[in-house]
Amino acid sequence: MIGPRALRILAPLLIGAVFLALWEAVVRVKGIPPYILPAPSAVALSLWVDGPSLLGSLLVTLRITLAALAAAALIGGAIALLFSRSRILELSLFPYAVILQVTPIVAIAPLIIIWVRQPFLALLVCAWIVAFFPIVSNTTVGLNSADRNLLALFRLYGASPGQTLLYLRVPTALPYFLAGLRISGGLALIGAVVAEFVAGTGGAETGLAFRILEAGYRLAIPRLFAALFLLSLTGIVIYLLLDWLSRRVLQHWHESASAREEE
Amino acid sequence: MPSNNLPHAEERPKGASRSTLDAGAAPFSDAEHIVALSGVGKRFASGLEALDGIDLTVARGEFLSLLGPSGCGKSTLLRIVSGLSEPTRGTCQVSLGEPGRSIPSGRIGFVFQDPTLMPWSNVAANVELPFRIAGRVGDEQRDRAAAALRAVGLAGFERAYPRQLSGGMRMRVSIARALVTDPELLLLDEPFAALDEITRFALNDDLLRLWQTRRPTVLFVTHSVFESVYLSSRIAVMSPRPGRIVADLPVSLPQPRDGVRTSPAYAAMCETVSGALGSAMSDTHT
Numbered sequence: 031m032i033g034p035r036a037l038r039i040l041a042p043l044l045i046g047a048v049f050l051a052l053w054e055a056v057v058r059v060k061g062i063p064p065y066i067l068p069a070p071s072a073v074a075l076s077l078w079v080d081g082p083s084l085l086g087s088l089l090v091t092l093r094i095t096l097a098a099l100a101a102a103a104l105i106g107g108a109i110a111l112l113f114s115r116s117r118i119l120e121l122s123l124f125p126y127a128v129i130l131q132v133t134p135i136v137a138i139a140p141l142i143i144i145w146v147r148q149p150f151l152a153l154l155v156c157a158w159i160v161a162f163f164p165i166v167s168n169t170t171v172g173l174n175s176a177d178r179n180l181l182a183l184f185r186l187y188g189a190s191p192g193q194t195l196l197y198l199r200v201p202t203a204l205p206y207f208l209a210g211l212r213i214s215g216g217l218a219l220i221g222a223v224v225a226e227f228v229a230g231t232g233g234a235e236t237g238l239a240f241r242i243l244e245a246g247y248r249l250a251i252p253r254l255f256a257a258l259f260l261l262s263l264t265g266i267v268i269y270l271l272l273d274w275l276s277r278r279v280l281q282h283w284h285e286s287a288s289a290r291e292e293e
Numbered sequence: 294m295p296s297n298n299l300p301h302a303e304e305r306p307k308g309a310s311r312s313t314l315d316a317g318a319a320p321f322s323d324a325e326h327i328v329a330l331s332g333v334g335k336r337f338a339s340g341l342e343a344l345d346g347i348d349l350t351v352a353r354g355e356f357l358s359l360l361g362p363s364g365c366g367k368s369t370l371l372r373i374v375s376g377l378s379e380p381t382r383g384t385c386q387v388s389l390g391e392p393g394r395s396i397p398s399g400r401i402g403f404v405f406q407d408p409t410l411m412p413w414s415n416v417a418a419n420v421e422l423p424f425r426i427a428g429r430v431g432d433e434q435r436d437r438a439a440a441a442l443r444a445v446g447l448a449g450f451e452r453a454y455p456r457q458l459s460g461g462m463r464m465r466v467s468i469a470r471a472l473v474t475d476p477e478l479l480l481l482d483e484p485f486a487a488l489d490e491i492t493r494f495a496l497n498d499d500l501l502r503l504w505q506t507r508r509p510t511v512l513f514v515t516h517s518v519f520e521s522v523y524l525s526s527r528i529a530v531m532s533p534r535p536g537r538i539v540a541d542l543p544v545s546l547p548q549p550r551d552g553v554r555t556s557p558a559y560a561a562m563c564e565t566v567s568g569a570l571g572s573a574m575s576d577t578h579t
Contacts, residue, residue: 183422185377186403187422189426284412
């Protein structure tokens, strides 16, 4: 029979195949023109034809996404460390982190693009603003979640604040940080895409988002779908990679990484 | 932080042997006693009166159980002795130095009710923690950690992670960590309360054996009459709200205590201690 692991992969694949087949059938039977809704086969064809140039654009977007994610991890982690060392700092700055988070990036992006002249940097800043908050807020909670008895034990053995941070608070915060990183991975991609939409960079350095806009204007809807498909695929791959990283790092000790072993 | 040794003359313990102590933790002139509590009271910021008028001395090498119902301040008392908490009244003197200040690290071992292990570190790293904090983990320290693990019956588990161990084994690791620095004073805060009875009996025997071979002074907090009688050389019975010591009973059962659990003398002692605990409870209507 089919094991639970195989089912986990096969079931969604089957659903996907059925959905694509229905889509193809509806488009063909009803004769829907491709500029309204292209058939999956047309999208696949466009993916094949425009693939190389779309992949080039994907690389541009991916570079911004990964740079923003790395910056979010580094700066977000550093801000969280700062917050955990100083309650005053946390109390006074955290509300502004929230404000930055809840203000829609679409609204700030034009300003950032005006202020930051260098296009790559401007897009990076936009994506970073979207991505850094989950890391800051998660890591801050994690750094403050150290076991009270372990803290007492560290005190009893005369640990310095630095030792307590390194040996106790940082390891405690690691699962929180990684959970934040997984959320931020998807957000960095969204941030990069939104910023590209607003910036509309042309020329050689054209990201995938701009290709989507461009394809929309030219009614090249199959290509729009192909670009969209690549974008989703990228998001999924980023998530899977971060999930794998998280499991790998926590495999020995954290419950989140061990749930599957029990089956 | 206010000093544990309050600089008011009238609050110092009386008697020539202990009157020389000053804020700077002079060593005990009375070498027999490792802990001396005098008029110790603790009121929390919430207004809760946890302890009141505790006078207690612990002799070197003693196994003293603090027995009482939950909420009688036993754990608070243990935290005061360790220096993790400060008394609001009275003095707490420990011959090893000033609690929370000048006691060299590793002279006191502490075991909590939970194993309190670092889940991200394997067993060996958990036991070596006191050395890592002291800034020296070499071959000698690794050998001592291995020896401590052997002493609690966990040789060969060095590379295991806490979540791979049973509750009893985790508690053994916790005890090994407390023992690894060869402390003179071992403080145990209801360490076996969460364990099943079979595991608990096994760990009781292990603890007794360790005490007999290494002879640290043990302060053991428990709410089990049977456990306190089985383990201790002396039992201090406490009453709740505020915590006071209402009876101080020596236990004169033979050592080693293999087979003592079924002896009439053990049963009689349990009855005496139960009686003391019962009257402590009825006084306070809890």
